[in-house]
Amino acid sequence: MNLSNELDAQELQVKLQALKTEIWALAHSHKGDTLTLLTLLRTLEEAHREIRDSLFQDSLPDNRQTLYALLKDIEELGGWPYVARMKLRSLLTNFPEASISENESTAND
Secondary structure, three states: OOHHHHHHHHHHHHHHHHHHHHHHHHHHHOOOOHHHHHHHHHHHHHHHHHHHHHHHHHOOOOOHHHHHHHHHHHHHOOOOOOOOOOOHHHHHOOOOHHHHHHHHHHHHO
């Protein structure tokens, strides 16, 4: 990697860290507001999907050497990016068992 590429990579890291800090501040300012935080998560997931499906896929290598370099980078520097979704069971951990049982019996009536 030459000096120009290293400077570009450092500049990118600074910008990404600033963006991450801004997103975290936005999320923190809506602490406790489930619907707003859910909207934020949906927006991040949508941005991830749009970048992956357009810009990233268009930039994928077209020869073995660059594919190998990409795979090596993925392996060495953190793996494949993934936006995880919560499982419904995780949401239910905040409810007491009695409330769940009560809702189930009401639904069965």
